[in-house]
Amino acid sequence: QQQVKQSPQSLIVQKGGISIINCAYENTAFDYFPWYQQFPGKGPALLIAIRPDVSEKKEGRFTISFNKSAKQFSLHIMDSQPGDSATYFCAATVTGGGNKLTFGTGTQLKVEL
Amino acid sequence: EADIYQTPRYLVIGTGKKITLECSQTMGHDKMYWYQQDPGMELHLIHYSYGVNSTEKGDLSSESTVSRIRTEHFPLTLESARPSHTSQYLCASIAAGFYNEQFFGPGTRLTVL
Numbered sequence: 001q002q003q004v005k006q007s008p009q010s011l012i013v014q015k016g017g018i019s020i021i022n023c024a025y026e027n028t029a030f031d032y033f034p035w036y037q038q039f040p041g042k043g044p045a046l047l048i049a050i051r052p053d054v055s056e057k058k059e060g061r062f063t064i065s066f067n068k069s070a071k072q073f074s075l076h077i078m079d080s081q082p083g084d085s086a087t088y089f090c091a092a093t094v095t096g097g098g099n100k101l102t103f104g105t106g107t108q109l110k111v112e113l
Numbered sequence: 114e115a116d117i118y119q120t121p122r123y124l125v126i127g128t129g130k131k132i133t134l135e136c137s138q139t140m141g142h143d144k145m146y147w148y149q150q151d152p153g154m155e156l157h158l159i160h161y162s163y164g165v166n167s168t169e170k171g172d173l174s175s176e177s178t179v180s181r182i183r184t185e186h187f188p189l190t191l192e193s194a195r196p197s198h199t200s201q202y203l204c205a206s207i208a209a210g211f212y213n214e215q216f217f218g219p220g221t222r223l224t225v226l
Contacts, residue, residue, distance in 0.1 A: 046215070098163065100171070106153065
């Protein structure tokens with residue numbers, strides 16, 4: 001059972017455009033929602049994360065929007081750059097439950113010049 | 114950059130061989146994790162540990178085993194490798210604190226012929 005559903009599977013955006021990746025979850029016990037960025041041949045690295053008590057979090061060009069009632073959250077990358085080309089994973093966890101992350105299926109982002 | 118190391122980075126072996134994938138972290142983290150990831154796909158938790166002498170199986174069934182004799186070391190062993198074990202194996206550890214960021218190692222790409 002896929003507890004965190006992620007879309008789209010792949011995304012092509014022009015340089016300077018906005019990249020939007022969406023995730024939906026089922027387990028209402030999840031209380032921490034990170035996004036990870038992974039480059040080929042590397043391990044994932046935390047990009048930005050949010051807790052359900054806020055609806056939005058922004059760090060530089062990266063913003064998470066969170067809709068608790070809809071059980072959805074999304075990553076927005078403003079002014080997308082070729083260096084942003086990577087695979088992005090949303091994830092969710094119950095922080096009191098061993099911090100085991102449940103990952104989405106990933107989105108391969110390509111930013112074209 | 115997180116201080117979590119994995120060796121070897123790449124391994125090609127024949128069927129039936131016993132292998133151990135090494136994972137070490139110098140951050141003093143209590144919780145450590147092993148994930149299995151096929152190229153471009155989601156990460157699946159296969160083992161985790163909350164501290165020395167603590168090991169648990171993850172959400173994805175795996176024929177591998179792990180041990181945690183020292184806080185900094187969390188090796189994964191396959192007693193008899195098979196082609197179905199071909200995958201990337203990622204080790205992670207987590208810092209205590211509010212944001213619970215998991216730090217990932219660079220991964221070991223295993224190919225079993």
